[in-house]
Amino acid sequence: MESATLPTPVDQPAEEDRTNRRVELLLGALASTVLLFLAGMLIFTLIKAWPSFAANGLAWFGAGGNVDEQLAAIFNSPADAANFVYTLRAWPLIWATIVVTGLSVVLASFIGIFSSVFIVEFAPPRLQALIEPVVKFLAAVPSVVYGLLGILVVVPFIADTFITESMRESVRYVIQLDGTSVLAAVLILTVMILPITIAIIVDSLREVPVSWREGAIALGVNRWRAMVTVSLRAVRPAIVAALVLGIARALGEAVMLAMVAGSIGFAPNPLDGLLFFLEPNRPLAPTILDGEEGLSVKPFGETMYAFGFILLFSTALFSLAGWIARASLSKTSISAR
Amino acid sequence: MTGIFLCLVAFAITVYMAVKGLQFINLDMLTTSPTPAVDQSETGGFLDPMIGTLILTVLGTAIAAPAGVGIAVWLTEYGRPAWLARMVEAGTEMIVGAPSIALAIFGLLIFQTSLMAPFSFTAEGGAVFGRSFFAAGAIMSLVALPFVVGGTREALNSIPKHLREASYALGKDKASTIRRVLIPAARPGIATGTTLGMAQIVGETAVVVVLLGASLQLAPEGAIPALDVLRGTGSTLTSYVYVNSPAGEGNAPDKAYAAAFVLLMIAITLNLLVNLFGRKGPSR
Numbered sequence: 001m002e003s004a005t006l007p008t009p010v011d012q013p014a015e016e017d018r019t020n021r022r023v024e025l026l027l028g029a030l031a032s033t034v035l036l037f038l039a040g041m042l043i044f045t046l047i048k049a050w051p052s053f054a055a056n057g058l059a060w061f062g063a064g065g066n067v068d069e070q071l072a073a074i075f076n077s078p079a080d081a082a083n084f085v086y087t088l089r090a091w092p093l094i095w096a097t098i099v100v101t102g103l104s105v106v107l108a109s110f111i112g113i114f115s116s117v118f119i120v121e122f123a124p125p126r127l128q129a130l131i132e133p134v135v136k137f138l139a140a141v142p143s144v145v146y147g148l149l150g151i152l153v154v155v156p157f158i159a160d161t162f163i164t165e166s167m168r169e170s171v172r173y174v175i176q177l178d179g180t181s182v183l184a185a186v187l188i189l190t191v192m193i194l195p196i197t198i199a200i201i202v203d204s205l206r207e208v209p210v211s212w213r214e215g216a217i218a219l220g221v222n223r224w225r226a227m228v229t230v231s232l233r234a235v236r237p238a239i240v241a242a243l244v245l246g247i248a249r250a251l252g253e254a255v256m257l258a259m260v261a262g263s264i265g266f267a268p269n270p271l272d273g274l275l276f277f278l279e280p281n282r283p284l285a286p287t288i289l290d291g292e293e294g295l296s297v298k299p300f301g302e303t304m305y306a307f308g309f310i311l312l313f314s315t316a317l318f319s320l321a322g323w324i325a326r327a328s329l330s331k332t333s334i335s336a337r
Numbered sequence: 338m339t340g341i342f343l344c345l346v347a348f349a350i351t352v353y354m355a356v357k358g359l360q361f362i363n364l365d366m367l368t369t370s371p372t373p374a375v376d377q378s379e380t381g382g383f384l385d386p387m388i389g390t391l392i393l394t395v396l397g398t399a400i401a402a403p404a405g406v407g408i409a410v411w412l413t414e415y416g417r418p419a420w421l422a423r424m425v426e427a428g429t430e431m432i433v434g435a436p437s438i439a440l441a442i443f444g445l446l447i448f449q450t451s452l453m454a455p456f457s458f459t460a461e462g463g464a465v466f467g468r469s470f471f472a473a474g475a476i477m478s479l480v481a482l483p484f485v486v487g488g489t490r491e492a493l494n495s496i497p498k499h500l501r502e503a504s505y506a507l508g509k510d511k512a513s514t515i516r517r518v519l520i521p522a523a524r525p526g527i528a529t530g531t532t533l534g535m536a537q538i539v540g541e542t543a544v545v546v547v548l549l550g551a552s553l554q555l556a557p558e559g560a561i562p563a564l565d566v567l568r569g570t571g572s573t574l575t576s577y578v579y580v581n582s583p584a585g586e587g588n589a590p591d592k593a594y595a596a597a598f599v600l601l602m603i604a605i606t607l608n609l610l611v612n613l614f615g616r617k618g619p620s621r
Contacts, residue, residue, distance in 0.1 A: 024417075027407050027410055134347045135343065285436055316434075
């Protein structure tokens with residue numbers, strides 16, 4: 001960044017100056033296409049999705065009826081434009097997205113913050129040297145591999161261990177409990193987000209000047225308190241960055257969730273007690289993936305683009321919120337990269 | 338404690354995948370194309386998905402690397418007007434956060450327009466199919482782009498000022514300083530970023546399923562050699578694993594395990610490469 005203020009050489013021949021100007025413009029135009037692309041993506045997805053939103057109004061976001069039956073009706077709607085079916089109450093899908101994303105992000109940031117503190121401050125050097133490549137490795141495992149392990153190992157495990165015959169009996173007429181569940185989705189998603197969270201927070205914790213913490217310790221505070229009151233406060237922008245990335249990853253995860261969340265448009269009910277965690281569901285992103293073959297059916301495709309727009313819009317919003325939060329926090333702390 | 342737990346998880350994943358993978362994999366799988374059949378012993382291997390992964394990675398990287406380096410150079414060396422630079426910065430960050438499935442269906446929207454017809458095939462009646470290696474490669478380049486930009490920027494920022502000043506003192510102008518001094522010096526950073534981007538492309542599934550068609554075999558379109566493959570549909574290792582998992586249509590867990598093992602090996606290799614480039618640091 002500083003380099004931008006470097007004095008450019010003077011007394012250049014006019015020819016060279018023009019070349020420089022051209023290079024700057026060319027690269028600037030290239031960079032601006034990123035913005036153009038983002039704007040285009042939001043606008044065109046919204047235009048494509050509009051019929052679905054327009055036909056339902058705000059009820060689009062509400063609950064009512066069976067969302068899978070509604071999607072099937074949209075898919076099978078008559079071929080002439082006047083009779084397209086658009087009726088949709090997307091709440092079960094939205095609720096599943098909120099539950100799965102929320103739980104796994106909360107879990108991952110909680111575990112992530114504590115393990116980062118442990119790694120930087122308390123872990124023996126040998127363990128520290130081991131953890132870094134491990135974290136990088138976990139972040140590099142493709143999501144479809146997580147999904148495969150989930151559906152072939154975690155899901156059967158949950159079905160065998162936690163789900164009893166009486167539980168199955170109690171909800172028989174509503175849903176099938178086969179192990180694909182909120183629990184499986186949240187567990188695996190947490191393992192997927194955790195490495196990113198830890199990598200970002202650890203990097204930032206390492207940059208906290210030792211003297212800051214030493215100052216606190218010299219004032220008679222113990223190591224743990226110094227960590228919490230000085231270091232963790234100093235890296236708040238990094239924590240926000242980790243949170244935003246975690247939310248984005250969780251919202252956008254389609255493949256793994258399509259495999260382990262149980263492709264049923266059912267809204268898990270918190271009033272069911274512990275059963276809540278064992279109920280199948282299907283967040284928005286896997287819904288698009290599942291409906292991929294129907295994209296060419298006009299009303300169905302438009303409904304899928306509506307899901308896509310909701311995802312795009314919310315990740316953009318979180319990105320923006322994170323950007324603002326970091327800008328305001330960085331005045332009093334170490335700025336995140 | 339959690340640190341140890343993470344190590345255990347990583348260890349368990351690797352060992353379990355290695356055991357399952359080595360148990361089911363054989364040389365035939367690596368050298369035969371997948372074929373539709375009722376009997377599992379006749380469904381072939383995953384040669385085509387491996388070729389698909391290779392083509393897609395090369396295509397995506399070929400677009401992302403130059404574009405990413407260009408954007409990073411503009412951000413660090415020019416960055417005027419400042420508000421535009423900050424917006425571009427935020428924009429690249431937003432691309433990282435954008436759900437890949439949303440990128441994929443937006444890509445389909447673009448490539449199904451008649452303007453983009455040459456990049457895929459046109460069905461009878463004029464509807465453009467919109468799914469091809471070109472389409473998937475273009476969107477994959479976006480998936481990799483932020484990583485190339487990030488790696489390059491970091492490297493450019495860590496180049497000492499005196500290197501630039503020395504170049505100016507020798508009478509070089511800014512454009513040739515960038516070309517002859519800064520980019521060569523930033524090479525390890527560019528390599529790190531590009532490799533990270535490649536790892537993203539290799540591991541991406543949603544874009545493949547939506548934009549590449551996830552067809553069983555490579556399905557060339559047209560008569561021009563090489564170009565016909567790029568215009569046609571295909572699959573990659575990720576989509577092969579997805580289709581062959583119990584969630585997909587194939588439902589052949591053995592083959593899914595074997596393909597996932599190969600996929601994991603590629604991911605680990607790329608990861609090791611990143612470490613290798615990272616250790617070298619910015620060279621002089």
